[in-house]
Amino acid sequence: MKIxxxxxxxxxxxxxxxxxxDVAATLKKxxxxxxxxxxxxxxxxxxxxxxxxxxxxxxxxxxxxHESGAKILDDTQSVIDRLAALGIVYTAYPYPSGIDFAxxxxxxxxxxxLDAAGAxxxxxxxxxxxxxxxxxxxxxxxxxxxxxxxxxxSPANLQGEIDTYWVQYGGGNPAAWCKRLxxxxxxxxxxxxxxxxxxxxxxxxxxxxxxxxKSINAEAEASGCQWFVVEQDTCPGDPFDSxxxxxxxxxxxxxx
Numbered sequence: 001m002k003i004x005x006x007x008x009x010x011x012x013x014x015x016x017x018x019x020x021x022d023v024a025a026t027l028k029k030x031x032x033x034x035x036x037x038x039x040x041x042x043x044x045x046x047x048x049x050x051x052x053x054x055x056x057x058x059x060x061x062x063x064x065x066h067e068s069g070a071k072i073l074d075d076t077q078s079v080i081d082r083l084a085a086l087g088i089v090y091t092a093y094p095y096p097s098g099i100d101f102a103x104x105x106x107x108x109x110x111x112x113x114l115d116a117a118g119a120x121x122x123x124x125x126x127x128x129x130x131x132x133x134x135x136x137x138x139x140x141x142x143x144x145x146x147x148x149x150x151x152x153x154s155p156a157n158l159q160g161e162i163d164t165y166w167v168q169y170g171g172g173n174p175a176a177w178c179k180r181l182x183x184x185x186x187x188x189x190x191x192x193x194x195x196x197x198x199x200x201x202x203x204x205x206x207x208x209x210x211x212x213x214k215s216i217n218a219e220a221e222a223s224g225c226q227w228f229v230v231e232q233d234t235c236p237g238d239p240f241d242s243x244x245x246x247x248x249x250x251x252x253x254x255x256x
Contacts, residue, residue, distance in 0.1 A: 001217050001228055003255045007063045008035050008230045008243050009189070011042035016239070020046050020054075027058040033244045034251075039187075039229050040086075041066035041094065048085035063227045064090035064161075064187055066131065069097055073113040080124045090186055090227075091121075092129040092161040101138050101145055111152040118157030129161035129187060137170030144172075155184045162220075163231070164211055165191035165203055174211060178219035185223040188216075190246075191231045203232050205242050207249030217254055 008030060010017055016026045023043050030038060040051070040062055055062050065088055067079045072093050083091055093114060100106045118128035136146035143151070150160070160181040164174040178185060192209030196202050206213060217228065230250070235242040 001221060001255055003251065004036055005226065006035065006228050006230070006247070006250055006255070007037035007039055007061075008247075009039040009041050009066075011039075011066070012230070012232050012235070012243060013239050014042035017043035019044055020050065023051070024054050024058075027054055027060055029240055030243070031058045031060055033240065034247055035060070035230075035243070037061040037063045037227070039064045039066070039227075040088075048082055052086050062086060062088050063229070064088060064092065064129075066094040067091050069093050069095060072117050072128065073110075076117045076120045079117075080121055080126060083126050084124070089125065090127045090129060090159075092131040092187070094131050095133060096135065101135055101140075104140075107140060107145060107148065111149055114149065115153040115157045118153065122156055127159050127186060128157065129159045131161045131189065132163050132170075133166045134170035137167075137172055144170075146170075146172075150181070150184070159187075160185045161187045161189060163189040163191055164213075164216055165189075165193045165231075168193045168211060169201055175215045175219045178216060178223055178225070182223045185220060185225050187227045187229060188220045188225050189229050189231045190217075190250075191233070192246075203234055204236075205232065205249070206230060206246035207253060208245070213254055 013026050017023045071079050099110050121128045132146055137144045140148050162177050167174045167177050190206055192204045192206050193211050194202050194204045194209035230246045232242050
């Protein structure tokens with residue numbers, strides 16, 4: 001992994017991205033901390049042209065986005081148009097909102113729609129990915145739903161955006177999932193996993209938890225991963241401090 005493959009997702013900084021002025025200030029701070037790229041997610045509504053200018057002004061590359069799941073599935077062209085305006089190739093279906101994982105019909109419909117949306121995006125030169133949480137590790141037809149999602153879609157239409165924390169939370173192995181998605185994993189979400197004294201799982205800065213990112217990242221690289229994105233849904237204090245701490249660890253221990 002090279003340092004210029006490391007990004008941070010703006011979802012971690014969403015409370016600092018509630019207005020366009022906030023977004024501009026946050027991008028400036030992200031660049032000062034040392035990141036060269038971001039993934040767009042969780043920010044206020046900013047027209048694509050304005051957002052691209054902000055990124056260019058601060059010397060930041062947008063490596064990917066998260067778009068509305070409903071728009072991806074049911075208004076795919078609007079997503080294609082937005083990515084084109086931003087000059088971005090990758091986006092991810094971010095969360096299965098409204099999907100009942102106890103319903104075979106819901107699961108089957110989701111898989112079919114992901115494959116169809118991804119096919120349309122592929123024709124436009126774009127790549128649809130799936131961002132997992134823990135819920136996809138419920139069993140379905142002798143495997144997990146996450147297995148079924150990837151087995152039921154074409155690699156040409158749906159790629160992976162493995163989230164290391166949620167794989168661990170769901171009972172999976174993050175490194176094994178990176179290996180499973182050989183040539184199908186353009187983006188990895190690096191999110192560390194720890195436990196509290198109250199016996200509850202928690203997210204933490206990279207290098208502060210229990211995940212073996214050297215092994216995880218090695219498998220991700222072998223699978224052709226292009227972007228290693230720092231994400232921390234909840235931070236113990238200032239999220240800028242958390243993303244700085246994660247980057248310091250990455251620079252010291254993970255980049256070549």
